[in-house]
Amino acid sequence: MQITLQLPENVNKLLGKFNTANSEIYIVGGAVRDLLMNRDVHDWDFATNLRPEEVQKLFSKNSFCNNEYGTVGVVYGEEVYEVTTFRTEQDYDDARHPTKVAWGKTIQEDLERRDLTINAIALKPSAGGIEIVDPFGGIRDLKNKIVKAVGKSEDRFAEDALRMMRTIRIACQLEFEIDKDTIAGIRTNAGNISKISGERVRDELLKLLSTKRPDVGIVLLKETGLLEFIIPELLDGIGMEQRGHHIYDVWVHSLKALKACDSSNAVTRLATLLHDIGKPPTMKIQNGVRTFFNHEVVGSRIATKIGKRLKLSNEQLDQLFRLVRWHMFTVEETQTDSAVRRFIRNVSVPYLQEMISLRRSDRIGSGARETSWRWKAFQERLVEVQKQPFAIKDMKIDGKDVMEILEIKPGRKVGEVLAAIFAQVELDPKLNDREVLIEKIKEFKA
Numbered sequence: 001m002q003i004t005l006q007l008p009e010n011v012n013k014l015l016g017k018f019n020t021a022n023s024e025i026y027i028v029g030g031a032v033r034d035l036l037m038n039r040d041v042h043d044w045d046f047a048t049n050l051r052p053e054e055v056q057k058l059f060s061k062n063s064f065c066n067n068e069y070g071t072v073g074v075v076y077g078e079e080v081y082e083v084t085t086f087r088t089e090q091d092y093d094d095a096r097h098p099t100k101v102a103w104g105k106t107i108q109e110d111l112e113r114r115d116l117t118i119n120a121i122a123l124k125p126s127a128g129g130i131e132i133v134d135p136f137g138g139i140r141d142l143k144n145k146i147v148k149a150v151g152k153s154e155d156r157f158a159e160d161a162l163r164m165m166r167t168i169r170i171a172c173q174l175e176f177e178i179d180k181d182t183i184a185g186i187r188t189n190a191g192n193i194s195k196i197s198g199e200r201v202r203d204e205l206l207k208l209l210s211t212k213r214p215d216v217g218i219v220l221l222k223e224t225g226l227l228e229f230i231i232p233e234l235l236d237g238i239g240m241e242q243r244g245h246h247i248y249d250v251w252v253h254s255l256k257a258l259k260a261c262d263s264s265n266a267v268t269r270l271a272t273l274l275h276d277i278g279k280p281p282t283m284k285i286q287n288g289v290r291t292f293f294n295h296e297v298v299g300s301r302i303a304t305k306i307g308k309r310l311k312l313s314n315e316q317l318d319q320l321f322r323l324v325r326w327h328m329f330t331v332e333e334t335q336t337d338s339a340v341r342r343f344i345r346n347v348s349v350p351y352l353q354e355m356i357s358l359r360r361s362d363r364i365g366s367g368a369r370e371t372s373w374r375w376k377a378f379q380e381r382l383v384e385v386q387k388q389p390f391a392i393k394d395m396k397i398d399g400k401d402v403m404e405i406l407e408i409k410p411g412r413k414v415g416e417v418l419a420a421i422f423a424q425v426e427l428d429p430k431l432n433d434r435e436v437l438i439e440k441i442k443e444f445k446a
Contacts, residue, residue: 005035005123005130007125010076010077010079010081011027011044011081012125013076014046014074014076014081014083015125017058017059018048018050018058019126021050021058023048023049023050023054024048024049024050024107024124025046025047025048025083025124026046026047026048026107026122026123026124026133027044027045027046027122027123027124027125028045028046028047028110028111028121028122028123029043029045029114029119030043030045030119031043031044031045032119032121032122032123033118033119033121033138033142035123036121036139036142037142037174043082044079044081044082045081045082045083045084046081046082046083046084047083047084047085047086047107047110047122048083048084048085048086049085049086049105049106050085051070051085051103052065052070052071052072052085055072055074055083055085056072059072059074062074062075062076063075069084069087070084070085070087070103071083071084072084085103085104086103086104086105086106086107086109086110087102087103087104087109087110087113088102088103088104088109088110088112088113107122107124107133108133108135110122111133111135111136111150112135112150112151114150115149115150115156115160115163115166115167116138116147116148116149116150116167116170117136117137117138117141117148117149117150118138118141118142118147118148118170119138119170120134120135120136120138120150121133121134121138121139122134136150136151141179145174145175145176145177146176146177146178146179147167147170147171147174147176147177147178147179147182148178148179148181148182149167149179149181149182149185152185153179153181153182153184153185153186154184154185154188154189156185157185157186157188157189157192158189158192161189161192161193161195161196162193162196162200162201162204164186164189164190164192164193164224164226165193165201165204165205165208165221165226166204167182167186168186168208168217168220168221168224168226169204169207169208169211169217171217171220172208172211172212172213172214172216172217172220173207173211173212175212175213178220183223183224186224186225186226187224187225190224190225190226190228190229191225191229193226193229193230194229197311198309198310198311199311201230201310202310202311202312205230205270205310206266206267206270207266208221209258209266209269209270209273210264210266210269213259214258214259214261214269214273215255215256215258215259218234218255218258218273219255222234222235231274231306233277233280233302233306234251234254234273234274234277235251236250236280236281237249237250237251237253237254237276237277237279237280238250238251239251240279240280240283241290242279242290242292243289243290243291246366246367247366247367248365248366248367250276250279250280253276253365253366254272254273254274254275254276254365255273255365256364256365256366257272257273257275257358257361257362257364257365257366258272258273258361258365259365260360260361260364260365261357261358261361262357262360262361263353263354263357263358265354265357267312267316267319267320267323267354268319268323268354268357268358270307270320271303271319271320271323271324271327271354271358272323272357272358272361272362274299274302274303274306274320274324275296275299275323275324275327275358275362276292276295276299277299277302277303277306277324278292278294278295278296278297278298278299278300278301278302278324279292279295279299281298281302282294282295282298296324296325296326296327296328297325299324299325300321300324300325303320303321303324304317304320304321307320307321319350319351319354322346322347322348322351322355323347323351323354323355323358325346326343326346326347326355327355327358327359327362329343329355329359331359331374331375331378335381337385337388337429338426338427340381340382340385341385341388341390341426344382344385344386344390345390349386352382356375356378356379360375388429388432391422392418392419392422394432395418395421395422395425395432395437396432396433396434396437397418397421397434397437397438397441398418399414399415399418401437401438401441402414402417402418402441402444405438405441405442405445406441406444406445417441417444420444421437421440421441424440425437
């Protein structure tokens with residue numbers, strides 16, 4: 001079977017080099033899948049019958065190889081393309097990496113080691129068009145929108161446990177269904193995900209949360225048993241009813257909030273999923289009513305613990321903590337400027353929009369209607385309040401002014417005077433005028 005595709009100039013140049021050398025070269029992996037689906041290709045991968053040293057000789061100084069799996073990086077301009085020698089793999093002792101890697105002789109052998117049928121298709125460009133190599137029915141599964149493991153699913157996932165999360169993530173990215181036998185294979189091997197490093201699990205989870213339907217992905221993690229080993233704390237919310245405006249249990253509410261999240265920031269989506277993680281441990285029944293007092297405080301600690309387990313960066317941990325800890329805020333016209341400033345300080349300016357996104361998702365996930373005019377008014381208020389002095393450093397006087405006017409040396413009193421004056425400015429921002437503040441300093445003369 002042959003097709004016609006428009007390939008980038010650099011890709012054609014790379015393919016031409018191999019053709020000139022009378023060697024085999026195939027486009028493989030996700031690039032093939034995306035090409036056949038008319039999606040943008042971001043990562044180009046190639047497989048060849050040439051050994052790594054032969055590939056490097058072909059591209060001279062524009063290539064490098066620093067791994068044991070036969071992958072050579074070929075540099076064209078600002079792009080780096082990965083070219084890997086046909087290979088076979090055996091004995092995955094750590095549920096992630098093969099202990100035996102051998103060079104393969106055919107593209108068929110190379111495709112046999114891949115995870116999913118839709119990723120086990122190869123394209124071989126030639127003068128007459130592009131030949132498709134599809135030994136496992138990947139094109140059929142693309143047409144039927146099915147994600148299916150190559151060969152026996154239990155074996156594929158036993159070889160590399162991270163493939164289980166990757167399968168669910170790809171299904172959510174493409175909005176495909178997962179084959180029943182493939183789901184069964186994930187269930188059988190779910191416990192092996194605990195053998196995978198936190199960094200790898202984190203990367204796949206954040207990619208999953210960045211898809212169009214992250215809530216579906218989380219449900220699949222639960223149904224396959226993976227969630228028990230990744231974020232077991234979420235399972236405590238299943239069946240835990242709530243009160244007031246909430247019409248769903250904690251688990252369903254968290255999923256619906258995640259679905260409604262309009263932020264593309266993966267950490268914000270994680271925070272949205274975890275924002276009520278503190279409800280199960282804080283639940284008490286008072287006068288026949290369930291309460292969750294201080295669940296945001298307890299939840300922020302649990303979320304941080306989860307984030308550390310997932311090896312989030314310090315910046316990501318800070319964002320996750322702030323969004324969970326301070327998500328219980330109100331949007332009322334009667335709020336004082338001081339209350340709004342306090343909210344901004346707690347959340348921090350970089351995460352204000354992310355917090356608003358989470359809070360809107362929280363409301364929608366509770367069954368409430370979105371009141372866009374109120375949120376718009378609140379965001380305008382945030383902008384206006386930030387124009388006012390936020391900290392001592394924002395005043396139009398400083399410690400040097402205090403020392404000169406009061407004729408004192410550096411010490412505690414300088415800070416005490418500035419703090420006392422700032423307390424007045426915070427209540428009345430109009431006082432932040434240099435001449436007025438100079439007079440305020442003079443009031444502290446003995």
